[in-house]
Amino acid sequence: MLEIRGLTAGYGRLAALKSIDLEVRTGEIVFVVGPNGAGKSTLLKTISGLMVPTGGTMTFNGEPITGQVPEKLCRKGLALVPEGRSIFRTLTVRENLLLGGMIRKDKAEAAADLERVLAIFPILKARYRGVAGHLSGGEQQQLAIARAILQRPSLMMIDEPSLGLAPLVIDQVYDSLRQLNADGLTLLVVEQSTARILDLASRIYVLRNGHVALEGSASDLADGHALEEAYFGYSDPQAAQA
Ligand SMILES: Nc1ncnc2c1ncn2[C@@H]1O[C@H](COP(=O)(O)OP(=O)(O)OP(=O)(O)O)[C@@H](O)[C@H]1O
Numbered sequence: 001m002l003e004i005r006g007l008t009a010g011y012g013r014l015a016a017l018k019s020i021d022l023e024v025r026t027g028e029i030v031f032v033v034g035p036n037g038a039g040k041s042t043l044l045k046t047i048s049g050l051m052v053p054t055g056g057t058m059t060f061n062g063e064p065i066t067g068q069v070p071e072k073l074c075r076k077g078l079a080l081v082p083e084g085r086s087i088f089r090t091l092t093v094r095e096n097l098l099l100g101g102m103i104r105k106d107k108a109e110a111a112a113d114l115e116r117v118l119a120i121f122p123i124l125k126a127r128y129r130g131v132a133g134h135l136s137g138g139e140q141q142q143l144a145i146a147r148a149i150l151q152r153p154s155l156m157m158i159d160e161p162s163l164g165l166a167p168l169v170i171d172q173v174y175d176s177l178r179q180l181n182a183d184g185l186t187l188l189v190v191e192q193s194t195a196r197i198l199d200l201a202s203r204i205y206v207l208r209n210g211h212v213a214l215e216g217s218a219s220d221l222a223d224g225h226a227l228e229e230a231y232f233g234y235s236d237p238q239a240a241q242a
Pocket of ligand 1: 011014016034035036037038039040041042043192
């Protein structure tokens with residue numbers, strides 16, 4: 001579904017992504033994990049068109065998408081739930097959700113999707129007329145994901161869905177990701193922590209200092225050793241000394 005080859009991007013002279021190769025196949029949940037500053041958010045921003053790459057190619061469903069603007073990519077079925085969720089805090093839950101479906105012309109189907117989303121996230125149904133800024137962190141995360149679903153993406157990218165959430169709430173958010181994936185949504189999820197991802201992931205990429213340090217299926221990486229080594233850079237002499 002998504003194929004990335006030799007992708008580079010950065011901020012001025014800082015190279016944040018150094019020749020990234022990555023792919024997401026239809027039906028997968030792919031996780032990208034890595035420490036602070038590894039380039040995870042930059043990767044999602046570049047895929048979703050918020051940043052222009054300095055090199056490399058990206059294709060989505062076989063079509064070249066390198067350098068395309070976010071609105072166009074959104075219409076092609078790519079949705080991003082950014083870090084920090086970026087919901088509209090002064091609007092109601094309902095209004096936030098309606099904004100998600102705004103770009104759609106199939107209004108009857110959008111209404112049916114809204115019902116489906118409220119069934120997946122019952123807390124949003126309970127708080128439907130309430131102000132989004134009054135939701136807890138976990139509820140806001142669910143709202144951000146629900147709003148992205150209403151764009152009817154074929155690939156949803158989520159930047160650190162567990163950020164700042166209590167373990168029980170992370171379980172709820174991850175359960176909803178599992179359910180969405182079972183319903184046919186392909187997911188590319190960025191997380192800083194490797195805890196909990198093995199149960200959910202189809203495949204995992206470890207990003208360090210802007211490059212892919214490791215890629216493997218969840219079953220290949222199940223014992224966690226290779227994952228830890230790549231994450232902390234034990235096989236990288238410079239990182240090991242630091
Ligand atoms: N707006 C910016 N201007 C300049 N440098 C930036 C900017 N945003 C990120 N960087 C730098 O780019 C590199 C990659 O940052 P990025 O935010 O992509 O990492 P990350 O893996 O998402 O980290 P975190 O888990 O802390 O969010 C870091 O060195 C960071 O300091």
